[in-house]
Amino acid sequence: MSHSVSRQTVGGPAEPGGAGLPASGGALRGGPPAAQRRRRPTPTARRQRRAAFLFLAPACVMVAIYVVWPILSTIRLSFFNWDGMTEPSFIGLANYIELFHTPTFYTALRNNLIWLVLFLLAPPMGLAVALYLNQAVAGIRIVKSLFFAPFVLSGVVVGLIFSWFYDPTFGLLALILGHGVPVLGDPRYATLGIVFAALWPQTAYCMILYLTGLTALNGEQIEAARMEGAHGWSMLWHVILPQLRPTTFMAIVVTIIGALRSFDLISVMTGGGPFESSTVLAYYMYDQAIKYYRIGYSAAVAVVLFGIMLVYIIYHLRRMLRTEQ
DSSP states (O other), X not given: OHHHHHHHHHHOSOOTTSOOSOTHHHHHHSSSOHHHHHHSOOHHHHHHHHHHHHHHHHHHHHHIIIIIHHHHHHHHHTTEEOOSSSOOEEOTTHHHHHHHTOHHHHHHHHHHHHHHHHXXXXXXXXXXXXXXXXXOOTTHHHHHXXXXXXXXXXXXXXXXXXXXHHOTTTOHHHHHHSSOOOTTTSTTTHHHHHHHXXXXXXXXXXXXXXXXXXXXXXXXXXXXXXXXXOOTHHXXXXXXXXXXHHHHHHHHHHHHHHHHTOOHHHHHXXXXXXXXXXXXXXXXXXXXXIISOOHHHHHHHHHHHHHHHHHHHHHHHHHHHHHHO
């Protein structure tokens, strides 16, 4: 009797079948564990994934055709010498070597840097205008429409307006100063004059972004901050701006892209002059492709411009993600 009890104590409860092994041994010998069986997607989950893929497929195809393929084609074309009509000839890195030895490239790069630094004034100015317009007073809708008007104007119209404004003979600037200043005819002032003109619609665009963000603020946080005595700059810095961080990120990214791809105002107001002093990478790329039929060289300029944009966007995106985490 005691011998039978000791065998059961050592071996544990026997399985039905007399195998003499623990019950868990059966799970090891037969089939996958229960946890693995539960991880298998159900028919409903498979149908949901299939439906999601079908909904995303058209957008993925459009992005692949109109974004990914042109980028890859431009990168490939930058290694060729092509005038757009004859057969392209492979020349390797010759386009990039010539580009980095051309003084106009560094002039365009410097002007792009000036655009980038001055264009970043648009988000804070747009925020200031949005805070001013975000109040319930009589006639504020008319004021909003006046500030919104520059955004709906095309770049050609804005360029013509400021070309007349800068005209040294009959322009409004000449009337204000009392004498004419050839802003667009002086290499020292041409780029600054174009950037000032471009800030007008860009500020309106940032204003629209911030007005949208202000409507989505958490009212409970603002009321709690008021009860704690926050007002003015402390309310703006510690309560409102943290909630507007996604809007600020979008405004900065759009502004950077707009500064780097600036073209229309330069084409209308100066044509890259005088003496190529106001040209930027986007206009230099157009100038080489359309005027001189250097498609491969223009593609090299486009690749360099794309790389600069990519660096700035990735930097700000990682910074925003790190801040949120």
